[in-house]
Amino acid sequence: MTPPRPVPTEDLSRLAGLHGVATSYRPSSDRTVTASATAVTRALAALGVDAGTPEATRAALADRERELRERLLPPTVVHWSGAAVPAALAELPAGTRLRVETERGETRADAENLPVGVHLLTATAPDGRTARAHLVVAPPRLPTPAARSYGILVQLYSLLSRRSWGMGDLGDLGELAGWTGRALGAGFVQVNPLHAAVPGAPTDPSPYRPSSRRFPDPVHLRVEDVPEFAYAGDGDGRIPGLLERAGRLRSAVLEKGALIDRDAVWELKREALELIRGVPLGPGRQAAYRDFLAEQGQALEDHATWCALAETHGSDWSRWPEGLREPRSAETARARAELMDRVDFHCRLAWLTDTQLTGAQRAAREAGMPIGIVHDLAVGVHPWGSDAWAQQEHFAAGMSVGAPPDAFNARGQDWGLPPWRPDRLAESGYAPYRDLLRALFRYAGALRIDHVMGLFRLWWVPQGEAPTEGTYVRYDAEAMLAILVLEASRAGAVVIGEDLGTVEPGVREALRERGVLGTSVLWFERDWEGDGRPLDPGRWRADCLATATTHDLPPTAARLTGEHVELRDSLGLLTRPVETERAEAAADTAEWLALLAELGLLDGAAGGLDAPSEEARIKAVHRFLRRTPARMLGIWLPDTVGDRRPQNLPGTWDQYPNWRLPIADTQGRPVPLEDLAASPRVRALVEVLREGSRGAEEAGGWSRTGGPVGS
Numbered sequence: 001m002t003p004p005r006p007v008p009t010e011d012l013s014r015l016a017g018l019h020g021v022a023t024s025y026r027p028s029s030d031r032t033v034t035a036s037a038t039a040v041t042r043a044l045a046a047l048g049v050d051a052g053t054p055e056a057t058r059a060a061l062a063d064r065e066r067e068l069r070e071r072l073l074p075p076t077v078v079h080w081s082g083a084a085v086p087a088a089l090a091e092l093p094a095g096t097r098l099r100v101e102t103e104r105g106e107t108r109a110d111a112e113n114l115p116v117g118v119h120l121l122t123a124t125a126p127d128g129r130t131a132r133a134h135l136v137v138a139p140p141r142l143p144t145p146a147a148r149s150y151g152i153l154v155q156l157y158s159l160l161s162r163r164s165w166g167m168g169d170l171g172d173l174g175e176l177a178g179w180t181g182r183a184l185g186a187g188f189v190q191v192n193p194l195h196a197a198v199p200g201a202p203t204d205p206s207p208y209r210p211s212s213r214r215f216p217d218p219v220h221l222r223v224e225d226v227p228e229f230a231y232a233g234d235g236d237g238r239i240p241g242l243l244e245r246a247g248r249l250r251s252a253v254l255e256k257g258a259l260i261d262r263d264a265v266w267e268l269k270r271e272a273l274e275l276i277r278g279v280p281l282g283p284g285r286q287a288a289y290r291d292f293l294a295e296q297g298q299a300l301e302d303h304a305t306w307c308a309l310a311e312t313h314g315s316d317w318s319r320w321p322e323g324l325r326e327p328r329s330a331e332t333a334r335a336r337a338e339l340m341d342r343v344d345f346h347c348r349l350a351w352l353t354d355t356q357l358t359g360a361q362r363a364a365r366e367a368g369m370p371i372g373i374v375h376d377l378a379v380g381v382h383p384w385g386s387d388a389w390a391q392q393e394h395f396a397a398g399m400s401v402g403a404p405p406d407a408f409n410a411r412g413q414d415w416g417l418p419p420w421r422p423d424r425l426a427e428s429g430y431a432p433y434r435d436l437l438r439a440l441f442r443y444a445g446a447l448r449i450d451h452v453m454g455l456f457r458l459w460w461v462p463q464g465e466a467p468t469e470g471t472y473v474r475y476d477a478e479a480m481l482a483i484l485v486l487e488a489s490r491a492g493a494v495v496i497g498e499d500l501g502t503v504e505p506g507v508r509e510a511l512r513e514r515g516v517l518g519t520s521v522l523w524f525e526r527d528w529e530g531d532g533r534p535l536d537p538g539r540w541r542a543d544c545l546a547t548a549t550t551h552d553l554p555p556t557a558a559r560l561t562g563e564h565v566e567l568r569d570s571l572g573l574l575t576r577p578v579e580t581e582r583a584e585a586a587a588d589t590a591e592w593l594a595l596l597a598e599l600g601l602l603d604g605a606a607g608g609l610d611a612p613s614e615e616a617r618i619k620a621v622h623r624f625l626r627r628t629p630a631r632m633l634g635i636w637l638p639d640t641v642g643d644r645r646p647q648n649l650p651g652t653w654d655q656y657p658n659w660r661l662p663i664a665d666t667q668g669r670p671v672p673l674e675d676l677a678a679s680p681r682v683r684a685l686v687e688v689l690r691e692g693s694r695g696a697e698e699a700g701g702w703s704r705t706g707g708p709v710g711s
Helices: 010-018 037-046 054-070 170-184 227-231 238-254 262-277 283-313 330-338 340-366 386-390 422-427 431-440 477-491 507-513 556-561 563-570 578-598 614-627 637-641 673-678 680-690 696-700
Strands: 024-028 031-034 076-080 097-101 117-124 130-138 149-153 188-190 212-216 372-377 399-403 413-417 446-449 457-462 471-474 494-497 518-521 544-547 632-636
Touching: 010 037, 010 054, 037 399, 037 457, 037 471, 076 477, 117 477, 130 477, 149 170, 149 680, 170 188, 170 340, 170 372, 170 673, 170 680, 188 446, 212 283, 212 340, 212 386, 212 431, 227 262, 238 262, 262 340, 283 330, 283 340, 283 386, 330 340, 340 372, 372 431, 431 477, 477 494, 477 507, 494 518, 507 518, 556 563, 556 578, 556 614, 563 578, 578 614, 614 632, 614 680, 632 637, 632 680, 637 673, 637 680
Parallel strands: 076 130, 149 188, 149 632, 188 372, 372 446, 446 494, 518 544, 544 632
Antiparallel strands: 024 031, 097 117, 117 130, 399 413, 399 457, 457 471
């Protein structure tokens, strides 16, 4: 018999609460689960708090209570422009003197009418106590997108053109934006995270476990678009050889049905980029590169140093010689000097990639897109990567981010991503978070934040424990949102939060208050608090990006035919009999199709010789999306050609080719970008959303009766 796991004592619970560590959680409104004492104790240890014994717990509790009682200010204070004075300032002792040093170097004697930014606040109490804090002054909310728009959702690697070198690249992204913006009237293109990956053999193909979220991956470069490429390798025949190898990689995927081989693509591009580096930069380009180095500063030097050291010692920095595991050590400084040529190479790659990303956004805006490129921010980074090495003091050692057990995964999830420490973030004025957002907004018209609930709390799993043995750790959501609103407002960018799944009460409301859009996926939109039926389009929320599917879900064709069940069954992923899964999936689809028919969106009768075709049903799904009041409507690009295969199948690793599939047609034949642009089927589906870009449907959504809401 398994002994019961220890639960937190009263002292441990009080201590945990004062450090934002939960001792229980509610997977549903009628159920509360108590966290284990081990999970709570280890989470506190990762925050630098010793609760290993009852005596240590009592001492830590007394220290924390005294600290909170005696401190004048928390490490970071948030003030929303136009709002009342923050409680942290209003509660200061009478007679406390304030001094504010603004971002611009100005000195103010109070905290009133400050410009937006992150300032340094000093408070001096009458009894002589002094405290310094970061004062975040943010606009009250992000502006709503000026007009309703629709756009394309795509995993960039899957979008091969007949110019790409075996996987989609930034040249393809610019072409996609130019075509869909000019010819189809699209307002945006949303892509997967383009963060730098951890090199390996093989490289982890998931874009959601990057080495660095701040710097992009040069594997996405269009090599021929680097200006120096035209002058590289003259007379030695190396360039024709590289292009021939690129053609073989491309044809292997597009013509022979091979999987995308990221490692082979990078090996070829790296060789070409090494050759390009031998070409001197012109004066203007050299000046631009130097400006980039100066602007990115220490963060870029750290990232490039990690890349150079990884070439020599392998990508897992925890196995490097001890002196190199610390970015500020004397050993690391010596190694950087010795490897300066390689450090410069990786700095150059970051600059080239940043330049092409900026160019893609420029192409999108020049094509008439009001938003342009929507980039994706992964929830965390790989524990071996450059961010985890360079920012060690900001990460919780021995912890991994995941999710507790729920209705979809009884075992919980461990994503293998070290979480940021909320205390260290606050002490730094959220510097790593600010720098990350600022870097991404350089070339983004909008930012999608994966698992946006992580701004509020994250499920921490102790290393070596099952995901069920984790607990939630809370972040200062007001500060996280204030920084997000501040940086997005400065960039004039939209923010979309991926808020699917179990969402803590109040989270969606807080996001909406600050202008952060949500994510609504058709198959999940049901009246969960009522009869459970598909939610009428007029009852959908307006402040969202509405789509039929995502990269983690079956394409619409597979959902409509039930092929997603057969796929999971073939891989042994079902936890119930396949007959049960088939019946449930069929009933779900039938209920949606019945609603589509009831609303007059589905051509053809429900059954019989004149039953609607698969293409007609996919169109009907998107007509439904058009009738919702959602401010942004997204089309999953593989849906436009009837692709059956999900890009990622959660719960699999080597059983399924996650993140390695090119966009393909109904028969599984890869479809290059040029053929997508010429496809009547693609244009026909896009026109479904384009037809509703004006008029009553845009204004307020539609009801089951087929008329505008309120008519």
